[in-house]
Amino acid sequence: MRSLSRSVSPTSVDELARLFGTARAEGWKVSFRGAGRSYGDASLNTGQLSVDGRAMRRILSFDAVRGVLEAEGGVSIADVWRHTLPQGWWPAVVPGTMFPTMGGCVGMNIHGKNCFKVGPFGDHVLELDLLTASGERKTLSREREPELFRAVITGLGLLGAVTRVKLQLKHVESGRMRVWPLVTGTLGEMFDVFEQRMPHADYAVGWVDCFAQGAAFGRGLVHVARHLKASEDPDARRTLAVAEQELPGDIMGLPKSLLWAFMKPFTNDLGVRLVNQAKYALPEPVDEDGSYRQTHAGFAFLLDYVPDWRLAYGxxxxxxxxxxxxxxxxxxxxxxxxxxxxxxxxxxxxxxxxxxxxxxxxxxxxxxxxxxxxxxxxxxxxxxxxxxxxxxxxxxxxxxxxxxxxxxxxxDAGSFARVFGDRLKSFREIKRQLDPDGLFANDQARRLGIV
Ligand SMILES: Cc1cc2nc3c(=O)[nH]c(=O)nc-3n(C[C@H](O)[C@H](O)[C@H](O)COP(=O)(O)OP(=O)(O)OC[C@H]3O[C@@H](n4cnc5c(N)ncnc54)[C@H](O)[C@@H]3O)c2cc1C
The missing domain is CATH 3.30.70.2520 (Alpha-Beta Plaits)
Structure with missing residues (x-):
């Protein structure tokens, strides 16, 4: 989606607070943008003011014994793991790309391929700082103003700016995981495989061939993964190094930056049918027990292998x-x-x-x-x-x-209201109290009828 707005990049909480005052005086509506990795209009604010949070991108502290990290709102998932993995800590929840920011992950309450096991991002936030429309700085947690804490997480940036996040990370003993690729002949089989494997897995994700018909309707592949213990990986210490995780610069001899152009001829019905057939039928190279080892970054951030992959869609x-x-x-x-x-x-x-x-x-x-x-x-x-x-x-x-x-x-707003019902009413009430002039808004919130 495209939209034009005035963009500002404050570098401190004080500057941001002054900006809110100026915006109010000038009659601007303010929205927040992290890395802009949401798919729709979530971080757009057509004709209004967009705050780009990425200039506030410092890691404030890291306790490598307890795995607790404090970071500003513009710090990305990539910044976090690059800082913490060498000491054996990985973000407990990551999305399918490493670029989203702390503010964006809180605003949407993102989930990972391990949601069934560890819940969403918010479950690992110990504390956060919110800068409200009046310029007040609030520290929120499950103990301090828990209702507001639970509204800011999923709050779509409509209650204020998330300026600091204190995060509990997950301890890992190796930089690699063991991954089992499992072919599923039908959609029903995919549900069954998940149900059988989840109790013993750290991650599970499925891919479905949407073109398949007849007996193969809904066929696909499931990838189930489990963290390795140090005793299961002779190279455990080495693989925790950042350099071991970085995605390769080229794939099959092609520079990464050109991969999207290589994919483009396949982004049509015939091309995707062919790719799906190959993906489904060609076995992935595995060890004797039917699994292979993969780095955390390789498993988690598959689409980051192909920079600008969205250009392949034309x-x-x-x-x-x-x-x-x-x-x-x-x-x-x-x-x-x-x-x-x-x-x-x-x-x-x-x-x-x-x-x-x-x-x-x-x-x-x-x-x-x-x-x-x-x-x-x-x-x-x-x-x-x-x-x-x-x-x-x-x-x-x-x-x-x-x-x-x-x-x-x-x-549409009607469907959103029907699904969120009383929760939407409660959210609006919290917003009315915290932001009575409706300073914070964005295109998505207007479309969904939240503001
Ligand atoms: C390839 C790809 C794979 C993805 N995989 C997953 C996945 O597996 N699971 C998943 O859950 N999501 C996934 N996503 C979506 C992505 O994780 C979320 O959209 C995330 O919110 C993006 O963060 P961002 O920093 O880019 O925020 P933006 O997209 O810029 O903004 C998202 C929201 O956060 C608010 N916001 C941003 N910064 C702040 C701040 N400092 N204070 C208050 N509010 C703020 C904005 O107002 C907006 O409402 C994926 C996206 C891509 C492109």
Whole structure:
């Protein structure tokens, strides 16, 4: 999505507080932007003021004994692991890319491939600082103003600026994990494999071939991973070094920077069918026990292997629709979604499957259920896609599912209000008290009817 706004990059909390005063006096609405890695309009503020948080990017402290890190809001996930991994600590929750900032991870309450086990990002935030519209600095935690703490996490930047985060990291003994690739012949089998493997896994993620039909409908691949103990990895200390984690500069002889151009001829129905067939049918090289070893960064940040990968989708770009469905209905909802897309001939080129668990953050997408994230290339006759996306929204809403703003640019205000109900009312009430003039807003919040 494209939008024009005035951008400012304050370097201190004092400067940011002064900026809020100026914006109010000038009648500007203020939004926050981390690394801009949300898929839709979450960090856009058309014609208004956008605060780029990345100039406030200092790691403030790190306790390598307890694995507790304090960082400013603009510090990225990459900054964190590069600072802490050599001493055996990895962020407990990371998204599929290493660029998001602490502020963005809190604002959306991101989840990882281990959500079923460790919950979302917020569960590992010990404390955070919020700069409110009035310029007041509040320190929040599960003990200090817990209600506001749970609203700021998932708060979409609408309650103030997150200027400091204190994070509990996860102790790791090796820089590598053991990964099992498991072929699943149908969608149902993918659910079954997850259920069998999750009790013994640290991470689990599925890929679904959305073109497959008939007996192969919903076929895919599951990757299950487990952290290695030092005793299981003779090179454990060496692999914790940052240099061992960095993604390779080229892949099969091609410089990384050109990979998106190599992918471009395949981003059409025929190309994706071919790639999917190869992905499904060609076995990954594994050891005797059917697994291989992979670095944390290699496993977690797959898409970062291809810089500017989104350019492969062409001029019109792409959108993502992540369907969240409760456990009781997820099998039917995802099957119906895939059938609907095939009928409309609007088929997702990349589909990622995960298990989630419920949490108590106010506008949380978390639920006792599953998600299927569908990437769609925007075709020239885009109306077909928008109509299909609207039907997918209804499908999720009517099945008792949830919406995730980090991946959304299609949900309508009515559906959002129906899903979030009283929680949305409570959020608005907190916002009314903390930001009575409605200083903080963004395009997404306006579209979803939150502000
Ligand atoms: C390739 C790729 C893979 C991804 N994989 C996953 C995944 O596996 N799981 C997942 O959950 N997400 C995933 N995401 C989405 C991404 O993690 C989230 O959108 C995240 O919020 C982006 O952080 P950001 O710093 O870029 O924030 P932005 O996108 O810039 O902003 C996100 C929100 O945070 C608010 N915000 C930003 N900074 C502050 C601040 N300092 N104070 C208050 N509010 C602030 C903004 O107002 C906005 O509402 C993925 C994205 C990409 C591109």
């Amino acid at each position: 001029d019109q770009g792409f959108i993502q629709v992540q369907l969240f469905a409760p456990d009781a209905h997820a099998r039917e909802v995802f099957a119906e979604a895939l059938r609907l897309c095939q009928r409309r001939r609007v088929v997702s080129y990349l589909a990622v499957f995960k298990r989630h668990r419920p949490d108590d953050y106010l506008l949380s997408h978390g639920l006792d259920g599953w998600s299927l994230a569908l990437d769609f290339k925007v075709p020239r006759d885009a109306q077909r896609l928008w109509d299909t996306a609207a039907d997918l929204t209804r499908l999720v809403r009517d099945a008792g599912g949830t919406f995730y703003p980090a991946k959304d640019q299609v949900v």
